[in-house]
Amino acid sequence: MLKHFLTLEWKSFFRAASFKANLLIKIFMVFGALYFMAVFLALGVGAFYIIEKAGWGDPLEIVNQFMIYYLVGDLYIRYMLQKMPITNIKPLLYLPIKKQLVVHYSLGKTLVSFFNWSHAFFFIPFSIVLLIEGYAPLGVIGWHLAMMALIFSNNFINVLLNSKDRLLYGLLGLAIVLGLAQYYGLFNITDYTAPFFHILFQQPWTALLPAATLVFLYVFSFRYFKKYMFLDAGLAGKKSTAKTEDYAWLNRFGNLGTFLKNDIKLIRRNKRSKTSVMMSFFFIFYGLLFFTGSIETYDAPVWKIFAGIFISGGFLFSFGQFVPSWDSAYYPLMMSQNIQYKEYLSSKWYLMCIATVITTILASFYIYFGWEAYLAVLVGAIYNIGVNSYLVLWGGAYIKTPIDLGSNKKAFGDKQSFNSKTLLLTLPKLILPLGVYALGHYVISPAAGYVFVALSGCIGFAFKNAVFARIEKIYKKEKYKTLAAYKQKA
Template structure:
């Protein structure tokens, strides 16, 4: 039966009209898996010696167990935002003689093959092998590793519940926030008591049965959860939902652009995929903390700060903007059949990105803490985003003809729905240009000269806004019917 399910999914993928695009994406994802998998193996191989050198008075296995709780919390977070849950078209299977249990077991089995399950394996397997070569007890190490893998799979099944149940999600999120807040204010550090539990798994190997039973229990809970709604009438019945209208009359001040802007706001607030992307763009605001807290970037490589400054205010532009016009793919044919100028459509997208950059800049005000030079760098990056990156993004949209399903439940980061490899090429100038524009004046003149050059580039883009929009409009007009045809294809 498993072989039959695999055959059906392969035929669906191979026979689809988007096979070549999907294949290119799979190849890119495979290369990414090889890269991050190699990093995980390296980390696992050197972790013992690094801990031994850094903390010579503490056994490396004890140190790992003490901080294992933070790895678990990190896994929960990264899985929730990035792990793609398995999807299978079950409606045709409901009316043929295949047991529900077989389909559900297959769906849950697919979650085991997720790359996120192999990250822990690739880290802790080399670490365990090093422990064995260092003379640690074989039974203790093997059963400790077994327990860690059971915990890893438990996180996998827990993530399935978190994604399917808001109650579970809010419960886990509240627990994580409480742990972080208590640790931050030095009220309670969960490291030591939880470390005792994980060290117990190593010192008393028979306790490995506990994580194993937890894993089996979570699998059973997931199985029952899916089976409860596994009915044909439940899958096709219409749900009645009360609709709350949003008053957007204040946007009428934008004149002819108001209908487009209102449509975008409604699309974002009413659909799953754009809402996820907008939420994720908020986290770009914290990107500067990776750079502005490191003296090596400030003292020796300040030109890298231009890249960070652009990211801080460009989250919406880089995540939401790069998928213009794919956001409108489900009704693009109707939109293009109306008697409306293409220029107004593009200009509304430009204003939407400009407002998002401005809001991000206001929210970045706390970066003044790192000094006025840093804050002025962020301001220059915001001007660059408004005056140049917005136009580069719109230009890239003319080459993006991959449709998007607005209400898909896929993750904002890992979902390749709407992804086009061309976007990677278009993203390069958006990321490299601010570094280059800042570096040349900075290297030959001064830091302030680099700031002025970066800000001036953005200001010139705003001055020549009409010129850029006219050129981009001509490109969209030439590819209009190709875009309509591409968006009409259904996966």
């Protein structure tokens, strides 16, 4: 029976539409994966020595101190991204297979998920370093196994938590409040949790406790899913009660308002788009890497512009690059309705501009790092509105990946969105402003660099109509290909 399941998995993996990317991109992806593995490994090996060198104290104790945040963070990431095991078992229900086996199989499948084994890249090298540095071997092994058990427990907690938003956000809120309390020295939760993690090392037999938790959680999830494995219970998709919303204040913008209304609903009511907006929110904090000087290579002046573009352009990049794929599910409707391409594109453009302005305002806390830092954000925003907004719309015409609004699959990019045309278009998005800035900075003065970048944004803005006419033409040319591509559901 297991053999059947495994061949099914094998086929579903290799026959997935997205797998048929070309060889070059596959090689690219493999290198990318290797790079990240190397980074994690380096972190695992290096963490011990970094902590030791910085003189923060005993490395294991420091790691234990922050372990509670690590686990909560892991749970949150899982909740947002890890796919539930129940989605593919519907066709198995009526076949002559024992229910028990199906549940064991789907729960077992979650164990081999990336979200579990990726942690090994940190914990295994870290534990090996501990052994080399002369920590008690039995203690290290106990600690290591306990950590793995906790990670896997998280896996099952996530399975059980599925679609209980309130609980998770409560937990997350609590973690953030506690984190802030610790930062400002009001209350330190890690005083209470760190000893627990440390006991796992001091008394290795206590590692049995997390192990027991893991077994308990597995049995509990197993019972839970076995009991609810019916189409109208555990397997039913989540149905939310809908409320008809009007947004009448947008009516004054005519047809543009009609599309804007729709886009706002699109963003608010679909999982995938919500994730994108969330991601763009995190982009705001990306600049902290640059302006706090925590990474040395980022200290060169041109990188400030790079940061400015990313901080203000999070939404533009994460949402805008998938126009028109957001509407892929009903693109035939859009193409046969009484719609002018120009209005359709304009509404997406306005949405991106509004979002860029909002992010720029939210990012005003960068003033804390000096006016120059915020100036970089402002200039980046002008360039985003004046140039990048067109470029993402333009690039979108070539990205023909249908988006499944209801799932977070591929939220972090997809092989098909890497084609030569979109790659070429990233050059003017990111590299060109750096070049323009460098020109002003090194030839005249830093201020001139900012002026140059802002000016190129303004020039782009002035040519809006001409550029839109051109983009419209491209969309029209690509129309049939796009429609055909959206038809093949990934």
